[in-house]
Amino acid sequence: MRYEYLTGNIAIAEASIVSGLKFYAGYPITPTSDIFEHLARELPKYGGHVIQFEDEIASINAVVGASWACAKAMTATSGPGFSLMLEALSLAVITETPLVVAYVMRTGPSTGVPTRSGQYDVLQSTYGFHGGLVIPVLAPSTPQEAYDLTVKAFNISEKLRTPVVLLSDAVVAHTYGKVAIRERSEVEIVDRSKPSTPLSEYRPYDPVDGLVPPMACFGEGYSVLVESLTHDERGYYAPRSDAQRKLMWRLYRKITESSGKLFDYSSLYLDDCDVALVSYGSTALSTQVAAKTLRERGVRACSLKLKTLFPIYEEGISKLLKNVEKVFVVENNVGLYYRELRGILKDRDVVSVPLIDLDVPLPQEVVGVVDKWL
Amino acid sequence: MAVTHPLDPYLRVDRIPTMWCPGCGLGIALGAILRAIDRRIEEGLLKKENIAFVGGIGCTARMTLYPYFDSAHVIHGRAIPFAIAVKVVKPEMKMVIVGGDGDIAAIGGNHLLHALKRNADLLVIMVNNMTYGMTGGQLAPTTPRGLYTTTTPYGNPERELNVIKLAAALGANYVARSSITHPQLLERTIYKALAKRGLAFVEVLSTCPEIFGRHIGLRNPVDLYMELKKKVTVKTNPSIEESDYDWGRGFVIGEFVDRDEPGFLDTYREYISKSFGGGAV
Incomplete structure (x- = not known):
């Protein structure tokens, strides 16, 4: 292990190499291009391939293809590119293709402010594709977490044969921090x-x-079928309710029943807390400071930073917050993940703290909103 | 003992009969493709386990369901980037892309354009029935001008896309047009294309009596087949100007381009090995 001073983006690139990345396809987009550029320089040294495609659609479809050729594969993008990738993510879900998409959020909608941050795409990252299933989403708030969660994202994708989204944002992307490189x-x-x-x-x-089929790949003699149609175990088209039901429930269960194992978080003062500030991504940095500020003023506040956003580990989150009186969900959007948490914390007072800022919302902004409700 | 067909080893026979309508040209095309592959396997140029079929969406893309090879039936228009990635990771693979004119030239047009520009090592077989058959007869980029489609009920006002000229202009190593009305010639064309490095593009004119034929008054499969056969002229080494795409005047079939420029894998590996002494890739 050694320490380096890295941005979140470069931490993702470095961690993907350690995770065994062998194929990266991408299309330039702010604020992710430095992941692409770093890998273009470094990955060939490890026998991997980096190719720039004509758009994000081609990139994600190439990543699906590479995964079926036995290579661990990844792409990175931001909102506009991720929107283009959604159809192929749905393909990756039904064909159970392991892959990682590093999604570095910027200000939206549409072109928005491409160089600045936001958390508007937190629901799109898992619900965006058609077909009504969930893909795992991990959200780092520091370069070290970007590094660690990238390794975790690859492992989850391989273990569960699923696409995984690593949901970063423009602040994490270009903030330097000390990173333990393993x-x-x-x-x-x-x-x-x-x-x-x-x-x-x-x-x-x-x-x-189990719930996850063993995976052969192209060129091994298995005559593999990659099938986008509803299929049976052989990969044969099966336009029948029983086949659809069986496939849907298995694809759903393999992700949701792993929610406990995939759950990752960190907290401050949680064992002595009346007022919990829940957050994720770069906003969590300010939320932690806000919790400290409130404590200094005598409020029994704590912070809970979620690193796994989907699948939601309902029992785990409820249990962590069971002794808390009020839950504030702090995020840099109109209050999106709040709706998810409100749904699982029905017996608790859950308040949305939606802060719209092109950078990290400041701790005093968080405190300002929380104060109104105390 | 059950009667077997010589191509059975290359087919998922438990999936036959195919989903294609009676009179569809795709069966003739698939037969010719498999016979060409069989000859290349017999010669030792290809190995069965290293051949993969990739298709997007449409009647032609469903061809991926039947051959007993590695196959991918992916999403509409995106077979090419999927296949390029497989080829880069596993250069020993022979990637055969099968798609209709809509899949390859309309929704997949940008990927085709860039695959041609790269001279990517792929065999792209575009079966052209001049319509969107699977969805019921909407306008295709290859629908002849003036003809009825369900989305141009007063006649197609658009010019046709001549994909042969596009492929030749962007530098594919092999560009040929063939027709299901000439199955032996089609087989020879695919046979040759299978041995090419870089991009080999084969357009296969085909018949869709159920949709295209019905809309132009030629629903009987034999009538449509004979009509297409009348329109097709075989030429040896035709010039690219002779590739004109014209339902009224007919179609020239033959090899329009046959060259041997380095493919994408050649140049890709050259640049990487130049930097890493040949050790990395």
Whole structure:
């Protein structure tokens, strides 16, 4: 292990290499292009491939293809590009293709303020694609978390055969911080499970004795079928309610039943708390300071920073906040994730703290809103 | 013992019959493609486990459902970037892209354009039935001007896209037009295209009696087949000017481009190995 002074974006790039990234496809977009540029320089040294495609649609479809050629694959983008990628993310969901999308949020909607920050796309990151399922979303708030959660994102994608979104934002992207860089041997790396059946008996969507099917890839003799249509275990088109039901529930369960294992958070003063400030991403930096400020004034405040945003670990979050009187959800948008938490904290007083700022909302802005409700 | 077809080893026979309508040209096209592949496998140029079919959405893209190879039936228009990535990661693969004129030249047009510009190592087979068959007969970029479609009920006001000229202009190594009315010639064309590095583009004129034929008064499969056959002229080494796409005057089929420029993989590996002494890729 060694320490380096890195931005969130470069931390993502470095961590993806440690995670075993072998294929990156991308299209330039602010504020993510430096992930692309760093990998274009570095990844070939590790035997990986970096290709610039004609748009984000091509990039994500190439990432799906590379994953089926056995390569760990990733792309990075921001709001406009992610919008273009949604159809192929849906493809990755139904074909159970492991891949990682680093989604560095900027100010929106549309072109917005491309160089500045926001958290407007928190719901789009998981609900944006068609088909009504959930993909895991991890949100770093510091370069160190960007590094650690990138490794985690790759591991989840391989373990559950799913796309994973690493949801950063323009502040985390270009803020420098001290990052503990780990060598490959110091990090737990998960690889997709491979089939153990004879070539002719392999069924690419047969989970055998769990929820996640072993994955063969192109060129191994398995005659793999990558199928975007509703399919049975063989990958054959199955336009029947029973097949749709079976596929949907398995795809849904493999993600939601892992919510406890995927859950990651950090907190301050949580064991002695009446007023919890819940936050994620760069806004969490100010929220932590706001909690301290309130405590200095005698309010029993605490902060809870969520690093796993989806799937929502309902029992876990409820339990963490069980002794709290009031929950404030602080975010840099009109109050989006608040709606998710309000749904699972029905017996608690949940208040939205929506702050619209091109940079990190200041701690005093957070305190200012919280004060009105105390 | 059950009677078997010589191409059975290359087919998921449990999925036959296909979903295609009676009289559809796609069966003839698939037969020709598989016979060409069989010859290349027999010769030792290709290995069965290294051949992959990739298709987007449409009747032609559904061709990926039947061959017994690695196959991907992905989303509309996006077969090409999927296939490029597989080829970059596993250069030993032979990527066969099958798509209709809508899948390849309309929604997938930008990917085709850039794959051609890269001379990406792919065999792109565009089966052109001049309509959107699967969705019921809407306007295709290849629909002849003036013809009825369900979305241009007063006649197609647009010029046709000649994809042969596009492919030739952007530098594909091999550009040919063929027709399901000439299956042996089609097989020879695919056979040749399978051995090319860089991008090989083959347009296959085909018949859709159920949709296209019905809309122009040629619903009987034989009538439409004979009409297309009448319109097709076989030429040896035709010039690119002779590739004109004209339903009224007919279509020249043959090889319009046959060259051997470095493919994308060649140049990609050259630049990487120049920097890393050949060790990295």
